[in-house]
Amino acid sequence: MSRTVYALARYHDCQAALDFLTTAFGFRVHEVAKNDEGAVNHAELIVGDDIIMIGQGEPGGPGIYVAADDVDAHHDRARAAGARITMDFVDQPYGSREYGCADPEGNAWYFGTYRP
DSSP: OOOOEEEEEEESOHHHHHHHHHHHHOOEEEEEEEOTTSOEEEEEEEETTEEEEEEESOOSSOEEEEEOSSHHHHHHHHHHTTOEEEEEEEEOTTSOEEEEEEOTTOOEEEEESOOO
8 A cells, every 4th residue: 555644743852752652552663764873763653554654853743744756846836835844855864855844824744755
C-alpha cells in the first residue's frame, strides 16, 4: 500500500520521544534514522495499519506530512498561493527532499518525496 498523508510530531529529543511513545502507547518501531553523531533524528512508528513519523525539531503542535512526487514544483505553487515557508528545503539523510510551511491559520504542513 502506498500512503500519501502521515501524522507528524517534532521533538527536541527524538530518542526520548521514541522510548516514551513505544512504552506508553505501545507504538511499534518501523524505521529509525540517525544523524552522523548517532542521535535519532527521524523515526516511523506503526499504529494499527498507519504510520506516525517523528522528527528532530521544534515542538509546537502536530503537523501533517504529505508525500509529493515533485516537491520543488509543489513548494513554488504553495508559496505563490501565499503559504508561509517555515522550513527551507532539506535533503534528509533518509532520502527525502522536504520543506515546511504554514497555512493562513498557522497549521504546520510538511511536504517531501519520502514515502515510508
